[in-house]
Amino acid sequence: MKTTLMLFAMLLIFSFTKAQDDYKKVMLENIQALDTAADTQSLNKLVSVFTAVYDVKKDWHPLYYECLGYIKLSRAYQNTEQKKAAIQKAADLLDGLPVTNDEVLVLRALYALNYLAIDRSEWQTYLPMLNNSLKKAQDINPDNPRSYYLQGLLKYNMPASMRGGHEEGIKLFQQSMEKFESYQTTDDLAPRWGKKEVEKYLSK
Amino acid sequence: MKKMFLIFAGILLGSMPLFAQSIHGVVRSKKMQPVNGASVLIASTFKATSTDSSGRFSITEVPMKDTLVLKVSAIGFDDAVIKITTLQQEIEIILSEKTAELKEVIISAGSFEASDEKKTTILKPFDIATVPASPPDEFKAVNELPGTSKVGESEGLFVRGGAASETKAIIDGLIVQDPFFSSVPGVAQNGRFSTFLFKGTSFSTGGYSAQYGEALSSVLLLNTQDVAQASSQTIILSTAGISGNVTQKWDNTSLAVNAKYYDLQPSFLINKQNYTYSIAPQGKGGNIIFRTKNKQGGIFKLYASYDYNKVDLQIPYVYVDGKEASYSLDGKNVYINSTYKQTFGKWILNAGASFSNNHDHISFDTSHVIKEDSRLEGRVVLSRYIGQRSKLIVGSEVQDVQFNNTNNANSYALNEVLVSNFAETEFYLGNKIAARVGLREESSNTLHQTNIAPRMSVAYVLNSYNQFSAGYGNFYQLPLETYLYTNRNLSFEEATHYILNYQYSKNNRTFRIEGYFKNYNHLVKETDSTRFQPFNFDRIPTTNSNNSGYGYAKGIDVFWYDKKSIKDLDYWIAYSYLDTRRLFENYPVEAMPTFASKHNVSVVMKYNIPATSVNLGITYNYTSGRPYYNPVHPFLSDRTPPVNNLIFSGNYSWFYRNNLVAVFLYADNILGIRNIYSYYYSQDGNQHYTLTPPAYRSIYAGVNITLAKRKTIMGINF
Incomplete structure (x- = not known):
């Protein structure tokens, strides 16, 4: 009887880890796909998968990637109404994410940046949101490479007279690259995006 | 096993x-x-x-x-x-399709709204704030929207065939008695309020809500900014004067102090004037803006300002042909507005009180006039949601307005107390129809009268992009104080509005067309058969007047706003067609009034040169000829030539040692077109005086320096 119980216990652990593995496997697969996806078709499919995953597993990761997917969708769409609808979905999802997480704050900044790309007339709301989110993210984790990447992006595209310009941007991209190189996390599902883009800017 | x-x-x-x-x-x-x-x-x-x-x-x-x-x-x-x-x-x-995101339908009949809080408005406060004007002027910006007629020689908003007195400016729910600097005959004055004071503007060109009254044509609803974003200090130096601002921000409280001094004399060296000034327009003033929020989300706002202004110039003295006479004005204005907003359970309380006093001392030729007005107003509004989307609003207001006029040896006074109550509801019928129905009641102690004004508007949402709206309402206004000084047997003037509106908005492009019909009744009409005088310097009519005047205005307003087609360029085109006639005041017969014009066009363009901090703006205005009085022709049958104006503005900003520096240039009528506003004819019609703009071309330049201890400006880190 003792062996039977042992067996049961082992089986339970096995099936539990199996489910965990499934979750991780699906997530990793789709996170990778999201990294390279650029067309609306594949992005729509990916946000749909993250929605399904979040339905089953109420973890912040799938929600984060679903939100990231909608931000990328807002860029991929050509039509302004569709862009707006996608960025609005991202805004709704952001409300459900923990505000004390530096990656979520960086995501909020990315959202603000993409909102401005659609409608710059609301800069009085979204520029402070962008700046404050990045500042808070750096307070929580000064080693988050993505926060410097986004700061760099903002500087890079700002006129030189406003303390921006390519040189200022590159400085921040370099800082970001240093952070990318020393970046370490135990979280397998942690965001990885940004490095390629920074490399692209640095090689220009 | x-x-x-x-x-x-x-x-x-x-x-x-x-x-x-x-x-x-x-x-x-x-x-x-x-x-x-x-x-x-x-x-x-x-x-x-x-x-x-x-x-x-x-x-x-x-x-x-x-x-x-x-x-x-x-x-x-x-x-x-x-x-x-x-x-x-x-x-x-x-x-099944979601019916056009009905979370919020903006009933668009008769209304232009600019708000950051509501997602679906076609204009944003930024769009209004960036309309070129020097100094920044809320009223000039609004005057570029359809429904307005430009009247070069007068300040005020002339909406859909209405006189300037038929539009009220309302700040945080409270009427502003003197929104413009005191009048100088023939020279339009600036508004007192900068666009940067406001976070939301709603310009109603007709059919407005029962929450407001005392305006036959239009209300301009202005909502002031909340607690400031950050502390800052700003200095503005320009060819017109100097002004400064200090803003201090604590957690949930902010205090701003503004001061200014201006004198247009130096700018007259470049801007050649058509009038002779012995004292160029000059003045000083300041305001304080205090805001504090409590833990329950309530907000208390206080705005207090003082203005002093002075001018002395030669203007045509039309009673004697070819003669000019000296006109001097000495004006003082105090304005205090305070409001409090708080949520109590399901109810939202909006309470406010305002006080204003305006004192003008005017000398014209040999006569001396002292004009004074005071306004004390209190207002309480309660509102609540019923269910998810329906809303109920009830409120009351008391206005106590005093006018005094001492004209040489004659003296006139009026003290009016107007008490109003209103109730309004906003609700949805299914998913496609939103409606607003309200009732307003006003009682006047001077007229011993009460009026009841129903208001109604409805929006039908065809789909996400197309919307139809309609509006109807009755609007009342007290006769002008100049009539009430001598005759208390008058009654409320009345207008009825009918509005139909279609709006298409997609992809950052908006097209709007609105047709309206406005019927005027019980307008004040003088019964003396005296000669019509186009020049109304402080004329106090005799006791012989009644409410037998009437009139109508009908027309079409078109608006096209495009932020999309050309990269980095925002532009709008506003066109207004107006057909109006009235019999009122001292008009002998029904006629198109002198302040009306058949066609008005405004083109507003704003361009940001990519990858720079250079912004350019061009505004073009066209106003077709307006009626003027020639005693030997049928009454007001003549038309002035049309007025054309091209305005250029530009600014460039950069950082100098952590300080944000912006230089700006503003040029009115860059082409130097010799516009004519009107003609003043002598009694026999043999001689006339041509009324022109005060200057054919005006250029102002200046620099705006925002000092920052830290690299934070408007909450943005640079």
Whole structure:
């Protein structure tokens, strides 16, 4: 009887880890796909998968990637109404994410940046949101490479007279690259995006 | 042992779902159109996909179960949950369209709203704030919207055939008695309020809400900014004067102090004047703006300002042909506005009080006039949501207005107390119709009269992009104080508005067309058969007047706003067609009034040179000829030539040692067109005086320096 119980216990652990593995496997697969996806078709499919995953597993990761997917969708769409609808979905999802997480704050900044790309007339709301989110993210984790990447992006595209310009941007991209190189996390599902883009800017 | 093996196998199998088959299908709208990009997922699994451009989807390796639950969602459609059996291979899913995001419908009949808080407004406060004007002037910006007629020689908003006195400026719910600097005959004055004071503007060109009254034509609703974003200090130096601002921000409280001094004399060296000034317009003033929020989300606002201004110039003295006379003005204005907003359970309380006093000392030729007005107003409004979207608003206000006029040896006074109550409800009929119905009651102690004004507007949302609106209402206003000084037997003047509106808004492009009909009744009419005088310097009519005047205005307003077609360029085109006639005041017969023009066009363009901090603006205005009085021709049958104006503005900003520096240039009538505003004729019609703009071309330049201890400006780190 003792062996039977042992067996049961082992089986339970096995099936539990199996489910965990499934979750991780699906997530990793789709996170990778999201990294390279650029067309609306594949992005729509990916946000749909993250929605399904979040339905089953109420973890912040799938929600984060679903939100990231909608931000990328807002860029991929050509039509302004569709862009707006996608960025609005991202805004709704952001409300459900923990505000004390530096990656979520960086995501909020990315959202603000993409909102401005659609409608710059609301800069009085979204520029402070962008700046404050990045500042808070750096307070929580000064080693988050993505926060410097986004700061760099903002500087890079700002006129030189406003303390921006390519040189200022590159400085921040370099800082970001240093952070990318020393970046370490135990979280397998942690965001990885940004490095390629920074490399692209640095090689220009 | 065998049994144990079976259990083992069972659990193993159970934890390893069997993938055996695939499902596929199509997602369509109710109109059988394929839905692209719809999300299709199988509940309780990680299986999901989205539809392609023909609405098709397929999911492979579907777990073997008797029934599966599909969740289908798409932007612009209601979510659908469908149970299917795995035997079903081809699945058709029909989604019903969400009815135009009815969370908030802006009833657009008669109203232009600019707000950051409401997502669906066609204008943003930034769009209004960036309309070129020097100094920044809320009224000049609004004057570029359709529904207004430009009257070069007078300040004020002339809306849809209405006189300037028929439009009221309302700040945080309270009427502003003197929104413009005191009048100088023939020279339009600036407004007292900068666009940067406000976070929201709603300009109603007709059919406005029952919450407001005392305006036959239009209300301009201005909502002031909340607690300041950050501390800052600003200095503005320009060819017109100097001003400074200090803003201090604590956690939930901010205090701003502004001061200014101006003298146009130096600018007259470049801007050649058509008038002779012995004292060029000059003045000083300041204001304080205090804001504090409490823990329960309530906000208290206080705005207090003082202005002093002075001018002395030669203006035509039309009673004697060819003669000019000296006109000097000495004006003082105090304005205090304070409001408090707080939520109590389901109710929202908006309370406010304002006080203003304006004192003008005027000398014209040999006469001396002292004009004074004071306003004390209190207002309480309670509102609450009923259910999700319907809203109930009730409120009361008391206005105590005093006028005094000492004209040489004669002295006139008026003290009016107007008490108003109103109730209004906003509700939805199904998903496509939003309506607003209100009732307003006003009682005047001077007229011993009470009026009841119904107001109604309705919006029909065809789909996300197309909307129809209609508005109707009765509007009352007290006769001008100059009539009430001598005759208390008058009654309220009245206007009825009918409005039809269509709006299309998609892809950062908006097209709007609005037709209206406005009927005026009980306008004050003088019964003396004296000669009409186009020049009304402080004329106090005799006691012989009654409410037998009437009139109408009808027209079409068109608005096109495009932020999309050309990169980095925002532009709008506003066109107003107006047909109006009235018999009122000292008009001998019904005629098109002198302040009306048939066609008005405004083109406002704003361009940001890419990758720079250079902003350029060009505004073009066209006003067709307006009636003027020539005693030997039929009454007001003559028309002035049309007025054309091209305004250029530009600014460039950069950082100098952590300080944000912006230089700006503003040029009115850059082409130097010799516009004519009107003609003043002598009694026999043989001689006339041509009324022109004070200057044919005006250029102002200046620099705006924002000092910052830290690199934070408006909450933005640079």
